[in-house]
Amino acid sequence: MIRKEAKWVAAEPTCEAPIFCGELNWSSEFEKAEISICGLGFFELYINGKKVSDDLLVPAWSDYEPRRNKRLLYPLQDTFTHRIYYLDYNITAFLKEGKNALEIWLGNGWYNQHERNVEGDLRYGSPKLIYSIALQKKDGTGSWVDSDETLTWQDSPIYFNNVYYGEKWDFSRLNDRFLQPVRVLPRQESEFCRQACPADKEVMACTPIPVKRDGARRIYDAGVNMTGYVRCRGIGHVMIRYAEELDGEKELDFSSAGGIAQIQCDEYVTEKWRVLQPKFSLKAFRYIEVIGEAEDVEAVTVHSDIAVTSGFSSDNEVLNWIYETYVRTQLNNSHYGVVSDCPHRERLGYTGDGQLTCRAGMMLLGSRELYRKWIQDIMDCQDVNSGHVQHTAPFYGGGGGPGGWGGAVVIVPWQFYMQYGELSVLAKCWPHMQKWFYYMKNHCENDLVMTEEEGGWCLGDWCTPKKVQIPEPLVNTYYFIKAMEYMLRIIESLREHDQADAIDETVPDEIRNQLTASRRAMKDAYYRKPEGMLQGAEAFLADIGIADEEDLLKLNEKYAKAGAYDTGIFGTYVLTGVLLEHGFADTAYKLLTSEKENASFGYMKKCGATAFWENWNGAESHDHPMFGAIAEYLFSGFLGIRAAAPGYSKVIIEPRIPSGVSRMEGEILTPAGKIRVSFDRNREKMFTAEVGAKE
Numbered sequence: 001m002i003r004k005e006a007k008w009v010a011a012e013p014t015c016e017a018p019i020f021c022g023e024l025n026w027s028s029e030f031e032k033a034e035i036s037i038c039g040l041g042f043f044e045l046y047i048n049g050k051k052v053s054d055d056l057l058v059p060a061w062s063d064y065e066p067r068r069n070k071r072l073l074y075p076l077q078d079t080f081t082h083r084i085y086y087l088d089y090n091i092t093a094f095l096k097e098g099k100n101a102l103e104i105w106l107g108n109g110w111y112n113q114h115e116r117n118v119e120g121d122l123r124y125g126s127p128k129l130i131y132s133i134a135l136q137k138k139d140g141t142g143s144w145v146d147s148d149e150t151l152t153w154q155d156s157p158i159y160f161n162n163v164y165y166g167e168k169w170d171f172s173r174l175n176d177r178f179l180q181p182v183r184v185l186p187r188q189e190s191e192f193c194r195q196a197c198p199a200d201k202e203v204m205a206c207t208p209i210p211v212k213r214d215g216a217r218r219i220y221d222a223g224v225n226m227t228g229y230v231r232c233r234g235i236g237h238v239m240i241r242y243a244e245e246l247d248g249e250k251e252l253d254f255s256s257a258g259g260i261a262q263i264q265c266d267e268y269v270t271e272k273w274r275v276l277q278p279k280f281s282l283k284a285f286r287y288i289e290v291i292g293e294a295e296d297v298e299a300v301t302v303h304s305d306i307a308v309t310s311g312f313s314s315d316n317e318v319l320n321w322i323y324e325t326y327v328r329t330q331l332n333n334s335h336y337g338v339v340s341d342c343p344h345r346e347r348l349g350y351t352g353d354g355q356l357t358c359r360a361g362m363m364l365l366g367s368r369e370l371y372r373k374w375i376q377d378i379m380d381c382q383d384v385n386s387g388h389v390q391h392t393a394p395f396y397g398g399g400g401g402p403g404g405w406g407g408a409v410v411i412v413p414w415q416f417y418m419q420y421g422e423l424s425v426l427a428k429c430w431p432h433m434q435k436w437f438y439y440m441k442n443h444c445e446n447d448l449v450m451t452e453e454e455g456g457w458c459l460g461d462w463c464t465p466k467k468v469q470i471p472e473p474l475v476n477t478y479y480f481i482k483a484m485e486y487m488l489r490i491i492e493s494l495r496e497h498d499q500a501d502a503i504d505e506t507v508p509d510e511i512r513n514q515l516t517a518s519r520r521a522m523k524d525a526y527y528r529k530p531e532g533m534l535q536g537a538e539a540f541l542a543d544i545g546i547a548d549e550e551d552l553l554k555l556n557e558k559y560a561k562a563g564a565y566d567t568g569i570f571g572t573y574v575l576t577g578v579l580l581e582h583g584f585a586d587t588a589y590k591l592l593t594s595e596k597e598n599a600s601f602g603y604m605k606k607c608g609a610t611a612f613w614e615n616w617n618g619a620e621s622h623d624h625p626m627f628g629a630i631a632e633y634l635f636s637g638f639l640g641i642r643a644a645a646p647g648y649s650k651v652i653i654e655p656r657i658p659s660g661v662s663r664m665e666g667e668i669l670t671p672a673g674k675i676r677v678s679f680d681r682n683r684e685k686m687f688t689a690e691v692g693a694k695e
Contacts, residue, residue, distance in 0.1 A: 002036045002086050002192050003132045006146035009153075009182040010128040016112065017158035017280070020129050021179060022102040022151045026095040031138045033095055036194070037131035038086035040064060040124070041109015041163075042280045042336075047094040048101055055199035056302060057282065059085040060337030060373060061110045063380050063394040064124055065188040072120035073397055074456040078383035080395065082190040083376070085337070087199075091133075104129055107161045107280025110336075110394075116164045116262065119348075119397025128185055152179040158279065163347065164262060166242075167278040171270040197337040197373035198305040200282070205231070205298045208288055212250045219250055220288040220297060225611035225623050227284045227332045227343045228302035229266065231277040238276060238292035240266045242285035244344070244622045252289050256622045257344040264344065284332060284343035284623055286610065304334040307366040309669035312634050315662050318593040319634060321605045323364075323666075326631035329611040330361050333625050337373045338394065342614065342621040348392045351378060352400050352462070353626040355408035356573060360632040361625075362419040363668055371416055375425065378409050379432045386442075387435030388453065399457035401472065402440060403449055403479030404570050409436045410483040414490065420671055421647020426490050427499045433487055434507060440480050441514055447521035449476035461535065461568035463626075465599045465616045468568060470535040474526050475570060477518055478540040484515045485544075493646075522546060536571030539578040556584040564596035565616070569626040576630050580637035580656055588637065589658035592630065601627075639666050639677040648672040653689045655679060 011018035024047075026033065035052075037045060038059050045052045065082045094100075106127040108114075114123045133145040154177040160168035208220035230240045242264040243252035254260050264283040268276045276294070282302050290297060308331075312323040333340040339361065341350040354374065361367050377393035389409045391400030400406075413429040416422065443451045450473055452458040460475030461468055491508050494500040523546050526532030532541055538555045541547055547555075556579065565572050579588040595602030598617040607618060612628045614621035635641045638661075640654035648670035657664060657679050665678035673692035680686060 001132065001194075002038065002130055003144060003146055005144070006130050006132045007148045008128045008130045008185040008187060009147055009149070009151050010126055010185055011153040011180070011182065013126045015153070015155060016127065017105070017107050017156045017161050018127060018153045019156045020102075020104045020106065020151050020153050020182065022147075024095070024100045024102055024133065024145060025098065026100055027097060029137050030135050031092070032136040033091050033133060034088060034136075035091050035131055035133045036086050036088050037104070037129075038084055038192070039104055039106045039129045040084070040127060041111035041113070042107045043129065044105045044279060045089065046103040046105070047091055048096065049103075050094055052089050052091055052094060053087075054201055055087065056202070057109070057200045057280070057336050058087055058195065060195050060197055060199075061394055062337075062377060064111060065190045067122070067124050070121040071117070073118065074399060075453065078388055078390070079385060080382075081380040081384065082188070083193050083380060084190045085193050085195040086130075087195050104131075105156055105279065107158065108163070109280060110163060110396075113163055115162045122396055149182060149184050151182045153182050154179050161278075161280045163281050164258070164264070166265045166267075166281050166283065168267045169269065169276070171268070171274065195337070197369045200302050200335055201305040202228070203301040203303060205300045208297060208299045211246070216293065217289065217291045219246070219252070220290065220299070222286050222288065222299040224328065225284070225286045225332065226299065226301050227282055227335070228300040229278050229281070229283055230288055230290070230297060231275065231300050232290065232294045232297045233273055234268060234276045234292060234294035235270055235273045236293050238268045238270075238290070238294050240291075241289040242283040243287050243289075244285060246287050252287055256620060257284060262345065282335065282343075303331045304337070304370055306331070306334060306370055308364070309366045310364040310635070310667060312666040314664040316593055316660070318595075318602045318605055319664075322592065322601055322628070322631055323634055325610065325612055326360060326625065326628035327364060329623060329625040329628050330357065330365060332611060332623050334367070334370060337370065338377065339370065339374055341626065342624050344623065345621055346398070348396050348398055349374065349377060349394060350392055350398060350400065350405070351389065351408035352391065352405035352569070353624070354393075355404070355411040356569060357625050357629045358412045359415045359419070360629055362415060363632055363635060366669070368420055371412065372425070375412055375416060375429065378412065379429060382409060382432055382435065387432075387437075387439035389436055389439075399459065401457060401459035401476055402443060402452040403476030404459065404461070406436060406440070406452075407479040407483045409433055410486050414486040417490075417493070417646050418643050419647070421649060423493060423497055423499060423646070427494060427502065430490065430494065430502050433483075433490070434502075434504065437484070437487065437507070437511065437514075444518070447514070447517040448473040448525060449480050461570045463615050464535050464568040464571070465566055468535070470537050470568070470571065471526070471531050474522065474532065474537055474540060477522055478544060478574075481515060481518050481522070481544045484511050484518070487511055488515070519544060519546065536567040536575040539571065539575040542578050542582075543574055552582050552584075555579075556582075556587050559591060560584075560587045563590055564594045564599040565591055566599065569629075572627060573629045576633055577637070580633055583656070585638065585656040585658045586660070588633070589660055635666050635668055638664060639679070641666070641668060641675050641677055643670070648675070651675060651691050653677060653691070655687060
C-alpha cells in the first residue's frame with residue numbers, strides 16, 4: 001500500500017522525463033522488501049541499475065484527479081470519481097548489503113499529454129512520483145521508507161515524449177546531468193488502488209522485410225498491423241517513423257493513422273553504438289522508415305499481457321480472416337488497462353466501441369481483469385449527479401450518443417457477469433446503472449430518447465457505407481430498451497442471491513413501465529414505416545420484439561438479395577445476430593463472406609487488411625475493432641456455443657452451420673473449462689462437442 005506518510009515529489013515543471021534518485025539501506029536483519037509505487041504518467045523502476053519488472057507503460061491509465069478540462073470540444077459540467085493505480089513489486093532479490101541505488105524514470109504518459117489537443121486541453125500536470133517501501137525483519141517486525149523531500153532528480157536523455165507522437169533522445173545529456181532537489185506536491189483526494197489489470201509487455205519481435213532503400217533511408221514491412229515499436233542498434237542521428245500504409249511509390253502513407261500533422265516518430269542522437277528503443281510510448285504500424293546508421297532492426301509487438309484463449313478454423317478463408325483479424329485488432333487496442341477505439345489517431349476508450357466488442361473480447365481472449373478495470377473507468381467517469389455516462393473512459397473528450405455509448409454502464413457489466421459468473425460486479429455497478437436509467441428517462445420525448453448533453457453529439461449508428469440515414473432516436477431507444485431488459489434480469493439475479501440492498505423499491509416497476517412505453521413508442525414511430533427500414537433498422541426493431549414472422553422473412557429476403565451490409569457499427573452486429581437467431585444462417589454467412597466493394601469484410605481482406613478498418617471503404621483508421629464485434633458469432637452463432645447460465649455453468653450447444661460450409665471448428669476457454677465444437681460434412685458423425693475440458 002502507499003501510506004499517508006508518503007509524499008508526491010516532482011522535478012521542475014519543464015522536465016518531461018526526469019529520473020528520481022534515492023538510496024535504500026539493506027542488511028541481514030531484513031528478509032523481505034516490497035515497494036508500492038506510482039509514477040505519473042508512466043514509470044520504470046531500477047535498483048542498482050537493474051530494471052525491477054518487464055512491465056511497460058504503467059501504471060494503468062485512469063481519470064487520475066480533478067483537472068480544469070480547458071477548451072473542451074464538447075461542453076462538460078459533470079463531476080467524476082477519481083482513482084490512481086499503483087503497483088507492488090517484491091524487490092528483495094535486487095538488494096545487496098549496505099546502500100542500494102534507486103532510480104525511477106518517469107514519462108508524460110496520459111498525465112501530461114499536451115501535444116494532441118483535438119478534444120481539448122486535457123493534461124493534469126508534470127510527471128510526479130510517490131512510493132512506500134515495506135522492510136520486513138526476520139522476527140516479523142519491520143519499518144517503512146517513503147518518498148519525500150530527501151529524493152533528488154536529474155534529466156534523462158529523453159527530452160521529448162508523447163503517447164501520440166513518440167520520443168526524442170539525446171544521449172549527450174547523460175554527461176550534463178546533475179542532481180537537484182525535488183519539489184513536494186500536495187496530495188489529491190483521489191483513491192489509491194493496487195493495479196490488478198495486466199500491464200503491457202513485449203510479446204514478440206520480428207525482423208521486418210526491407211521494401212525500399214534510398215541511401216541511408218530504408219523502408220520496412222513488418223507483415224501485419226501491430227502495436228509496439230522498433231528496436232535497433234544505431235549511432236549518430238537515427239530517426240524512425242511509422243505508418244499503416246505505403247503509397248504508390250512505396251513511401252510511408254500517414255493518412256490512416258492521423259495524417260502528416262500527427263506522425264509517429266522516434267528520434268535518437270548518440271555518439272556511440274547503442275540499443276535504441278522508446279520507453280514511454282508505443283506506435284501502431286505495419287511499415288517503418290529508418291533514417292540514419294542503424295542495424296539489427298526489429299519490430300517489437302507490445303500490448304496488454306492477455307492470452308488468446310480461443311481458436312477457429314473453417315474451409316472459408318474470409319471467416320478465418322475475420323477471426324484472426326479480430327484477435328489481432330483487439331490486442332492492438334488493449335493497452336494500459338483500457339480497450340481503445342484505435343491505437344494511433346485517437347487511442348481512447350470509447351464506450352460505444354468498447355461495449356460493442358466486449359462480448360467478443362471476453363469470449364475469445366483472457367481479458368477478465370482488463371474488462372474489470374475498464375468497467376471501473378466507466379463508473380468513475382459517470383456524472384455523480386445526473387448519471388450521464390461519458391463517451392470515453394477514462395474521460396478524454398470524444399463524441400457519441402447516450403444509448404450506444406452511454407449504455408456501456410449496463411451492457412459491459414452484464415456481459416462480464418454472463419461470461420465469468422461474478423455477481424459481485426453487478427452489485428457494485430447497480431447504483432450506476434440506476435442513475436443512468438433516470439438520465440435516459442429524463443432525455444426522452446414521448447418515450448423516445450431524443451437528446452443528450454446540450455452542445456454535444458447524440459449519435460445513433462456510426463460508419464455506415466453511405467451517409468447515416470437510420471434515425472438516431474431509433475438506435476438510442478433500442479439501446480435503452482436492451483439495457484432495461486438486462487437491468488430486469490440483473491434485479492432477478494441480485495434478489496436471488498440476497499444482494500439487492502442497493503435497489504430502490506420503486507425502480508423495478510419504473511423500469512417495466514418505461515420498457516413497455518418505449519417499446520410502444522418505437523412501434524408507433526418506426527414499425528413498417530420508411531424510417532424503420534433504413535440501414536438495418538428492421539433488425540433493431542426485431543431484436544426488441546417488434547416483428548412478426550412475415551417481417552423476419554422480409555428482412556432475410558432483403559439482405560439475401562443485397563448480398564452485403566448497408567449498416568454501421570451497431571447495425572452490422574445487431575443484423576447479423578438477428579439473422580442467426582431466427583434461422584437465417586445462410587444469409588448471415590453471405591453477408592459475412594461477401595466481397596462487395598466498400599461494404600464487406602471480404603473486400604477488406606482482398607485489399608490486404610490485417611486489422612479491421614474504421615470505415616467499409618478504407619477511409620481513416622486501419623486498426624479499429626468495432627466492426628470486429630461480429631467475430632463472436634463465429635462461436636455463439638454458427639458453432640452455437642452459448643452460456644445458458646452465468647459463467648457457462650450451464651451450456652447450450654446449438655449450431656447453425658450455413659449450407660456453404662463443409663468444415664468448421666472452434667474452441668473457447670470458459671470458467672467452467674474449454675468448450676470445443678467441430679463440424680465436418682465428410683465425417684460420419686458431422687458434429688462433435690466437448691464441454692468442460694480442462695487445460
